[in-house]
Amino acid sequence: MTDDKKPHPEGTSRRRALRLAGVAGAAALATGTGAGTAYATGTAHGVRTYVLVHGTHSAAAFWTAIGRELALRGHRVVAVDQPLHGTEKFIPKAYQAQDLRALATEPSPVAALTLDDFERRVTGAVRRAARLGGPVVLVGHSMGGLSVSRVADAVPELLSHICYMAAFCPSRSMPSLMDCASSPEGQHALTPLHQVGDPEKLGVLRLNWRTSDRRELAAFKEMICADHTDAQFLRVLEGMQTDESMTAYADRAVGRATTWGRLPRTYLRFGKDRALATQLQDRMIAEADELTPHNRFTVHDFPNAGHLGPSDPTRVTDVLHGLPL
Numbered sequence: 001m002t003d004d005k006k007p008h009p010e011g012t013s014r015r016r017a018l019r020l021a022g023v024a025g026a027a028a029l030a031t032g033t034g035a036g037t038a039y040a041t042g043t044a045h046g047v048r049t050y051v052l053v054h055g056t057h058s059a060a061a062f063w064t065a066i067g068r069e070l071a072l073r074g075h076r077v078v079a080v081d082q083p084l085h086g087t088e089k090f091i092p093k094a095y096q097a098q099d100l101r102a103l104a105t106e107p108s109p110v111a112a113l114t115l116d117d118f119e120r121r122v123t124g125a126v127r128r129a130a131r132l133g134g135p136v137v138l139v140g141h142s143m144g145g146l147s148v149s150r151v152a153d154a155v156p157e158l159l160s161h162i163c164y165m166a167a168f169c170p171s172r173s174m175p176s177l178m179d180c181a182s183s184p185e186g187q188h189a190l191t192p193l194h195q196v197g198d199p200e201k202l203g204v205l206r207l208n209w210r211t212s213d214r215r216e217l218a219a220f221k222e223m224i225c226a227d228h229t230d231a232q233f234l235r236v237l238e239g240m241q242t243d244e245s246m247t248a249y250a251d252r253a254v255g256r257a258t259t260w261g262r263l264p265r266t267y268l269r270f271g272k273d274r275a276l277a278t279q280l281q282d283r284m285i286a287e288a289d290e291l292t293p294h295n296r297f298t299v300h301d302f303p304n305a306g307h308l309g310p311s312d313p314t315r316v317t318d319v320l321h322g323l324p325l
Contacts, residue, residue, distance in 0.1 A: 048137055048160075049076040049129040050320065053122055055142025055167070056244045057207065059086030062141065069317035076132060080125045082118050082147075084110050089241045098210060103242075104197035110243040111203025115251035119150040126151055126158050135160035135325045140167045142276060142307070143244075146177055146253040152260040160325040162263050165316065166270040166307060168253075171287035175252045180280060188277035190223045192216070196242075204243040223275045227306045236308070261292035266323060268316065271303035 050070050052063040060079035067077040084090050090110055094102035122138075129136045138159050140148035145167025152162050174180045181189070193216050196206040211217060225233040255261060265288075269281050289296040300319050302310055309316055 047075060047134045048325075049078065049132055049134060050137050050139060051122065051125050051129055052077065052079045053138070053140040053144035053147045054080070054082065054085070055140075055144050056205075056249075057209075057240050057242070058142075059089065059239060059241065061086065061239055065313035066316050066320070069313055070320060073317070073321050075321070076129070076134075078125050078129055080122055082121055083113055085241065090243060092206075092242055095208070095210065095242050098208075100196070100208070103206070103208065105202075108202060108204045108206070108243045110245050111247070113245040113248055115146055115150060115248045115253060118147050118248060119154065122147045122151045123154050126155055130158040137161045137163065137320070137323060137325075139163040139165060139320065141165045141309075142167050143177060143248075145169050146248070146251075149253045149255040149260055152263055153256050154259075156259045156263055159263055161266065161323045162260070163266045163268065163320065163323065165268040165309065166273050166276050166281065166305075167267075168276070169255075169267070169284040169288055170253045171284060171291070172254055173287060174284070175254050176250050177253070178249045180284065181249075183280060183283070185277055185279040185283045188279045190219065190274045192223070193219045199246055202243075203246055205246060205249070206242050207240070208242065209237045209240040224307045226274060227272070227304075227311065228308070255288070255291075257292050261295060264295070264324060265297055266319070267297045267299045268309070268319060269299050269301045270305040270307065270309060271301060272305060273307045275307040 050067070052060070052067060054060055054062045060081040063077075063079040067079050070077045081087055090108060092103055092106045092108065094100075094106045126136055126138060136159055138148050138151060138161075140146070140163070145164045148162050148164060148167065149169060152159060168177050168180050170176055170180055174183055180186055192207055194208075196208050199205050208216075209220070220237070221233050225236055228236070267281070267285050269278065269285070271278055273281070285297050285299060302315065304310075
């Protein structure tokens with residue numbers, strides 16, 4: 001597979017919109033193992049620090065394979081676990097027991113999380129990375145794009161480049177993830193067959209990744225792992241977490257032209273993404289470029305990649321390693 005670097009051309013119900021959001025972040029890359037943070041120095045291109053932000057229902061471990069490749073090329077890599085995700089993740093007792101009736105009502109601390117909480121976590125990582133010296137590159141996958149936009153507004157002076165990897169980039173016409181997901185373009189995405197409980201009452205979108213229902217598993221695989229083996233798919237499911245905050249889905253995350261809009265930015269477009277529709281990716285790119293026509297996205301197209309990205313992580317690493325600062 002090749003990637004071509006080029007400038008890119010140009011309401012449903014709350015519950016329906018969230019069906020897309022529920023899988024838009026995926027989980028650990030099927031090819032990745034080990035810790036989510038690595039450090040190394042000494043590259044001819046100069047040491048950079050890459051701050052990597054995962055998507056919904058996911059964790060820092062998503063970045064393991066890409067982070068390892070970046071570290072081997074001499075960069076510092078910090079993969080961020082958002083609050084109550086990853087090493088802090090909330091696991092409902094009923095999920096472990098697969099008591100579906102109890103799972104539909106068990107309260108979740110994730111419901112209290114807002115996009116402000118996510119932004120503060122990532123901004124803190126960026127501040128620490130900046131103190132190390134050298135340029136900082138902020139990268140988000142899927143829902144992680146919301147944090148990229150928010151943090152780029154909060155501390156643009158600390159960032160040298162921002163990158164969206166098949167990630168949400170809300171605009172003035174689609175100011176939140178939920179608005180993006182409920183757009184006509186967003187409706188091209190596949191959605192889970194079922195969600196657990198009432199998200200309005202729970203305050204979270206809850207999905208049962210441990211289901212034994214073959215139809216549900218087939219839907220999950222088609223959305224996030226259609227181009228992966230069954231064994232890889234099971235490894236991905238193991239890294240998923242049940243809950244994501246509905247409040248964060250609905251919070252505004254539109255970059256301002258005077259802050260976010262002045263930073264060099266790149267979009268990694270995945271052409272066979274069944275969770276974040278390529279039509280929506282294209283619209284978000286176009287609307288961002290309309291806001292800052294003097295500073296447009298550079299788009300790298302991966303036409304055969306699904307939501308997890310190319311099966312060979314070096315394809316993405318090549319792009320990240322070569323981002324102009």
